[in-house]
Amino acid sequence: MPPLNALRAFEAAARHLSFTKAADELFVTQAAVSHQIKSLEEYLSIKLFLRKNRSLLLTEQGQAYYLELKDLFESLHLATERLLAAGAKGALTVAMPPSFAIQWLVPRVNQFNQQYPEIDVRIKAVDFDDGFLEDDVDVAIYYGRGKWSGLKVDKLHTEYLTPVCSPMLFNGSKPLDSLDDLKYHRLLHDSTRESWKSWIRQFHVSGVKVEQGPIFSHTMMVLQAAALGQGIALANSVLARPELASGRLVCPFEERAISKSSYYLVCHESQAELGKIATFRHWLLEQVKEDQDEDLS
Structure with a gap:
């Protein structure tokens, strides 16, 4: 396999016919894109671009390679979108102390259900928060000082x-x-x-x-x-x-x-912005913000 970063740089540069625009899209420098293209050409032993009158052109072989890669990148993008869309549906298990569930979350669950009927929230009452998410728990609400390593931690309220x-x-x-x-x-x-x-x-x-x-x-x-x-x-x-x-x-x-302790929303760091976990997390944080706005008004 060719170096994937170099393929990504080549696809962007070929689509824009510009190293500068490719660099902007990929959030790297123009020099970095140029270096990636050079490394790919050396790997393939093929010239992919030509510079003519201050413009960037694809060689015949570069054009053929780009058309193949373009379809592959589009397929990868669609596959990822389908995966994320599937992950945004289904059951979501949320563990928390029973008092917080009864007093704060349960009165608001119907709002979440109306906004996101495709997500089935399952509330699991737990009396402890040892900083370890069980395999059957997607999101948890812990009460403590917010020091749980390896987890994405969002403070909810000032208590x-x-x-x-x-x-x-x-x-x-x-x-x-x-x-x-x-x-x-x-x-x-x-x-x-x-x-x-x-x-x-x-x-x-x-x-x-x-x-x-x-x-x-x-x-x-x-x-x-x-x-x-x-x-x-x-x-x-x-x-x-x-x-x-x-x-x-x-x-x-x-x-x-x-209070020195507060309630915190926690989930795995790698899942905080994915699918139904991200949907629930952003919704809950917005609910907390509305609470705080009411307290200030």
Whole structure:
């Protein structure tokens, strides 16, 4: 086989009858195209181009070779388009924590289905994100610091941690006017007590019994407990948004902390711009952008 880069340079130069235009198309220098053509002519031991009156002409053998290669390059282009078109259809498996699926993605899936009916989204709930995509997963949403090697990583939202509770607590006998009033209420914990400990240290709140209060293994559980008036939860701003919008939960204070962790969209680096994975990735990032635009408006 002749060197493929040289064939590509020859096809472009022969089509344009210009080394300069071929270089522009291939995003290389004119000298690089000239070098590739020279190497191809040496490989074939055949002169492919003639320069005459500052114009570039194909030799008879070069013309015949170009016509053969032209059909081959067109066939390759069509084969690639058909492959990509096929890859843009079918099932797409997306793995993510169940709380994110329920609170953020599931309400939006119908929009994706309407825009791309040829792609069948399959949501797989997972409770861990070890940075390894299983063979049956095309795209995943992980929660963490965004450091997963070998993967294409897109940060979704800037996360805020803020206390939330049921409006019923404002009608109770315990005050809820300032951060110091947290000591009169039960704290609800998501997985561990560390989030509340860090939040209270950041805002210098004293007298709060952080070591007390129930611990829930999923965010949805702690949000549900808060909505039922069982205490005050420290909520992720993205996941709590539906309950805050409906009025089931309210933010008793203005203070909020930026979370060190966020949700990230991840996929294999080599597949980020291919087929249905690229379609879903661009759609989801656009949804996040609309969310952020709403927050700013």
